[in-house]
Amino acid sequence: MSHDGVQGSVLDLVGNTPLVRLRRLTAGLAAQVLVKLEYLNPGGSVKDRAALEMVRAAEAAGLLRPGSTIVEGTSGNTGTGLAQAAAVLGYRCLVVLPNTVAVEKVDVLRAYGAEIVQTRSNLPREHPEHVMNLATRLAAERPGGWLAHQYDNPANPAAHRRTTGPEIWAQTGGRVTHLVSGIGTGGTITGTGAYLKEVSGGRVTVVGADPATSVYHGGDGSPFLVEAAGHYRHPDTAADVWPLSYDPAVVDRIEAIPDRESVLTTRRLAAEEGILVGGSSGLAVAAALRTARGLGADATVVAILPDSGRAYLSKYHSTDWLRRTGFLDGDRPDLLAERIPDRAVVTVTPDTTLRAATELAAEVGDAQPVLPVVLAGRSPRFPTAGSEILGALDVPRLRAGLVPGDPDAAITVPPGAPVTVGTGETVAEALARTAGADVLHVLRDGRLAGVLTRASLTARPLQRS
Template sequence: MDYAENILGTIGNTPMVKMNALVKDVDALVLAKYETFNPGNSVKDRMALMMIEDAEADGRLQPGGTIIEGTSGNTGMGLALAAIIKGYKLICVMADKQSKEKIDILRAVGAEVVVCPTAVEPDDPRSYYSVSKRLGEETPNSWYVNQYDNPSNAKAHYESTGPEIWKQTDGKVTHFIVGVGTGGTISGVGKYLKEQNPNVKIWGVDTYGSVFKKYHETGIFDENEIYSYITEGIGEDILPKNVNFDIIDGFTKVTDKDAAVYTQRLAKEEGMFLGNSAGSAIKGLLQLKEHFTKDDVVVVLFHDHGSRYVGKMFNDDWMRERGFLDVEISSAADLIKDHDDKPLVTVKTGELVSHAIERMRKFKISQIPVVDAEGFVGSIDETALFAKFMENKDIADMYIADIMQKPFPIVHKNTSIDEISKLITKDNQAVLVDLGDNKHHIITKYDIIKGIK
């Protein structure tokens, strides 16, 4: 009989799949190393098990201990499976940009999850790096994994992923492309492949907001390049010890939008329901296509499964809110269609200025149309309101009718964006759109900026 002793025995030996639709213009055979076939649905199962086994072997992890790690979700899942089988407790520390699905899945397999803010410096005590390290120091009988600097991370890929790729391509692989986060996959696989054939090219896929590409090219750690980004699982604002820059031939950067769009395209055009980093990886490969020839065998590694992103990249509302859907924007109706069901916030001439300020604060808006029994008769704008406040500190108790400006222009819903843009000036901060049936909506500079591709 052919069976595994437990779920950990199913890690590795994932399939290689030929890419077709998305790479039709690429002059090479493109193969995907499809890591979602691991039991935790990601490549991270490999290194999670290796890190635990190595820690057990040298005594860092004791029976009944607590495993603590900062993770984007996938390493946590791999650790959770091993913790279940081996009898450990697991605490996962995650940044709040990670998908809700990842957090829910980790809790479903028994992990305790601590969520930290994304938009802080790595050495900030609130960062998931700092919190992970602190919990490792404070928790009795615990082991802090530190996948970024743990050599067992790259070792796992050197001993398993690299040899599998070499065997599956019959030693014909010429390029290996993968998203880079902790650096374990690219460094371990790259080291093995280059030992077999020094001419194999190793390319990393980076994201905007991460330091890898510039550091590789210049040796400069540029803090000006660091900012928050949406793409999950790749890029860093630190330099993990697992990233072996000497093995990597080059990096290409992929935008958040392209990563999200190509994640959807993989599902819809290749039938590959994959995670966010797969979108980055395939777009990165397409950006590098001039490096390939018809005789090349290009292997791209896809990290994880799409089920962890159904509320994000596979949700059109989420995509639309971030401007990631290529929707044709040409008229007033197009600019407001994602929120035209919301009622127009107005203020009446007989109300106090304090009422307008309260509504601005509540709805987080900067302009309000003023109405009376006749219709739209004026407007309130935060810039003009501030100027009047500087003249009279008691403005909050004045009537709207006494301080309002002229009413916003009203345009038809089919009015072009160019025409609307001409109406918004220093003295006029918005326009109203007539949607028919006595229903109106407001367009501001922010709405027009959102429509820019």
């Protein structure tokens, strides 16, 4: 509680974030686009709201007591909100993270005193080391452990029905016509959207922003590079369970946004609007700009920007990372397009049989030195192959019958991580960074786009008409 302008604790600062009008990114649009800067919460993200609501609800229910440990599986932001609350309220905090989250998030959690356990990101939902399964087990094993479980905790959407929705309605004077929000656990869009629809008598349109491969809008479920949004489905997952925090009935439609559009919009927000945010914010703004096109001057589109770009300085705001992953390449000759003919890379998946892989190798011939083994994709050919490259099978050895194994059994994935380069790197940069590697997997927008040999990288580029 505040007294004479002094807050009782940092938790009293959660919520009441400002709305800001976009000016340069909206050039040519009649509708106004407003963004809600959730990174101005004290923990740096919209997840401060749900984290605090879940903790307070658990205290009221007697689930959290002195000495308790708050446990959660998260991509980082909810963990930060919970760790912040734990630090203020005197609880311990244990956070389970996938090993793909930005390093800045890990450092922030450690600064708050959280215990961190990291696990692989590319595991099926039923695997015991999956983020949520591991968090559930650790909460049960830890004396006084309480699992926040944001995905199914009703306090998650309730936080946004109680705070975020009313704030937007008041800040716009009831003039909001469209809400745009990413869908991760679904709590933000469900709670905020439900409130705005109710208070407006159904006048507000709720638009979800979703990565292009997320299953929420019917994507193939393969990996995407925008953190804290979307729904990934491992190909070995038996039952695709959606969060109870997400009510699809609240959402009127979903805009599917490719990773490149999200990432480049994120960078434009910093460079043109002075708003430094993460990739899920770029996702939301890209969807908001699409939504605003064709609307009149009486429309007010509000997009929720979940977190700060300071949590992603090593990713979306790093020129080096963007070039290595092939997101930033428009200002340079394309490393891949100049060296191989236009065609889709031929891939296999871990369940491909040795016989099928051998037949593919015969078809490929000298066009590819290896058959990449990818986690996601429709075997044997998938133009936008999965971003999780697990290994590679040597094409000449396959063609010569030198790969041992049962022809009708699944292939054995060779050990060792394949070497990758990005379409945005120069030849000199790629060669210097991959010294000793003969085969290079080329990434565009973080996904496998082709395969080059070291020799082909140094060869004269193709002459195209």
